[in-house]
Amino acid sequence: MPMACSQPKKRITNSATDQDIISTLPGEIKEKILTKLPIKDAVRMSILSTKWRYTWASIPEILVKDDELVSSLSTIDGAGASSRFTKIVDLLLFIHEGPILEFNLSTKYQSPEAFDRWIFKLSRNGITKLIFKLNMPSGAKYKTPSNFFVCNALNHVDLSKCVIKLPHGFKGFKLLRFLKLDECTITAVDTEKLITSSPQLETLMLLNFKVEHNFRIYAMRLKCLIIGGEILDLQMNTPRLISACLALYNTMPSRARVGCHDLCQSFGGLLQIQMIGLFGVCIQRLVDGPPVELPKAFHYLKLVHLTVDFANQKECAFVFLLLQVATNLQNLKLVVRMSENTNNSSVWVKDIVFKHLETVEIQRFKASEPVLAFVKFILGSTPMLRTLTLSENGSSKEQNPLVFKQLLKFQRASAKAEIIFA
Numbered sequence: 001m002p003m004a005c006s007q008p009k010k011r012i013t014n015s016a017t018d019q020d021i022i023s024t025l026p027g028e029i030k031e032k033i034l035t036k037l038p039i040k041d042a043v044r045m046s047i048l049s050t051k052w053r054y055t056w057a058s059i060p061e062i063l064v065k066d067d068e069l070v071s072s073l074s075t076i077d078g079a080g081a082s083s084r085f086t087k088i089v090d091l092l093l094f095i096h097e098g099p100i101l102e103f104n105l106s107t108k109y110q111s112p113e114a115f116d117r118w119i120f121k122l123s124r125n126g127i128t129k130l131i132f133k134l135n136m137p138s139g140a141k142y143k144t145p146s147n148f149f150v151c152n153a154l155n156h157v158d159l160s161k162c163v164i165k166l167p168h169g170f171k172g173f174k175l176l177r178f179l180k181l182d183e184c185t186i187t188a189v190d191t192e193k194l195i196t197s198s199p200q201l202e203t204l205m206l207l208n209f210k211v212e213h214n215f216r217i218y219a220m221r222l223k224c225l226i227i228g229g230e231i232l233d234l235q236m237n238t239p240r241l242i243s244a245c246l247a248l249y250n251t252m253p254s255r256a257r258v259g260c261h262d263l264c265q266s267f268g269g270l271l272q273i274q275m276i277g278l279f280g281v282c283i284q285r286l287v288d289g290p291p292v293e294l295p296k297a298f299h300y301l302k303l304v305h306l307t308v309d310f311a312n313q314k315e316c317a318f319v320f321l322l323l324q325v326a327t328n329l330q331n332l333k334l335v336v337r338m339s340e341n342t343n344n345s346s347v348w349v350k351d352i353v354f355k356h357l358e359t360v361e362i363q364r365f366k367a368s369e370p371v372l373a374f375v376k377f378i379l380g381s382t383p384m385l386r387t388l389t390l391s392e393n394g395s396s397k398e399q400n401p402l403v404f405k406q407l408l409k410f411q412r413a414s415a416k417a418e419i420i421f422a
Contacts, residue, residue: 057095061102061129064089066109086114093121102129102156110136116145123147128175129156136161141185155200159184166190172197180205188213195219214262228279235262241270242300245277248285260285268293276322277305279335287314294325301326305333310370312339316347328356332378336364336371346370348377353413357382365390367403376410385414391422 066085085107093100103122115132122130130151134142143163155175160182176198186194188211195201195217202223209229216235217225223240228247248260264286270276278286283306286292304326309315323329360378365371378388407419 058098060099061104062092062096062100063104064092064106066107082109082111085109086111089118090114093118096125099126101126102131103127104129104131104133106131106133106135108135108137110140110142112142115142116147119145119151120147123151126153127151128153130154131156131158132160132162133158134161141183158182164190164194166193170197172199174199176201178203180207181209182207184209187211188215192216192218216262233260233262234266236266237269239269240272242272243275244270244273245275245279245305246282247277247279248282249280261289264289264292268295270298271295272300273298274300275303275305276301279305279307283308283315283318284312287312287318292318292321294321296325298326299328301329303331303333304329305335307335307337309337309339310368310374313347316370316374320347320350323354324352329354330356331359332357333361334363334374336362336366338366338368346373348373352381354382354384356384358384358386359389360385360387361389361391363391365392367406372406375407379407379410379412379417381413382417383413385412385417387418387420389420389422 066081086109100122103118105118130148132142136142141161141163143165144159146167149167149170152173153175154173156178157173157176158178158180162181162184164181164184164186170193172194177200179194179198179201180203181191182205191206191211192215195204196219198219200221201219202221204217204219204222204224205226207226207228209227209231211231214233214235215231216237218237220238221240222238224243225236225238225241226245227234228245228249230249234246304322306319306322308319319334323332357378360382362371362375375388375390379385404419404421
């Protein structure tokens, strides 16, 4: 009997394991993958395949965080950690090929010479988005070099703890759409020039901002404005503004009661506004000035968020006036601020109906006579109200049974209205 011929075994291959599918992806897709990773992990990806080698060196978006770049930096003190960090970033930028469209730096190390080198490199590589989040100790700040002002392709700038002085002949950032300055040292004149010379600007954020003079914002395309700090007065020519948050504080006692004349007049031009936030002593500064000029109606205003001194009749009268002209208001948030003013006469007496108001939140709620008068007014004037939220540390229905019973007695225009203690 003939012996059966043994057949050679066929090798079963798995294309998913035998082929490096990821490495065969187009270069632009691999670059997109790497931009989603911290730079340290992007470099490590080069060990996957020789085809990935140096792909990371051409990615157009670079994110550098000192606490992620080198994990051992946290164990090194002082100048040693700073030196090592700057050397690594120097190397990354030195071997980088192609344009760098976005550079995002977050560091606590004070290395102004290195920062100058990096900005010089970026200025010659088509940078469009620059983020410098500096958290240097002892109030130290970084002076931006002249190279920064020739980055003509910039459309997004986010700087913190920088000293900014516009050079002579500065012509502006013609493509800039987003500008955020946090704890930056810059004069009012330079800030105004920076804004007006950026004709495409849509979002402006000035945080921890302090100027001892009147401040002007002329920005025809501006849509979002956020300012927090100390400003003597504010004049706005922003016809397309849809969102404005102003948080003013008193750090100059001699000017604590100075009214904002220009700001009062500027309100009349905010015809497209959809959201208004007034915090700190902003309303106080408004009512201490001339009568606020509001339009007959804010047709597009949907959200109002205010800090209000309910013991101050002038502030309450301003809020009442604002609510009257916000004909399509849907959401209202108030933060209670109670001064020692003893004038408790209520302004919440005129019959008015808020046809679209659905949610009201009162933060730092106090069961004082002025605040309760406002709650009663709101409950009786809002047929579409769904929730009235009262927030106070430690407050609840069980802890304030008398207050809750009093609120239940108030007439409600909306049968669906629910009172929530948070």
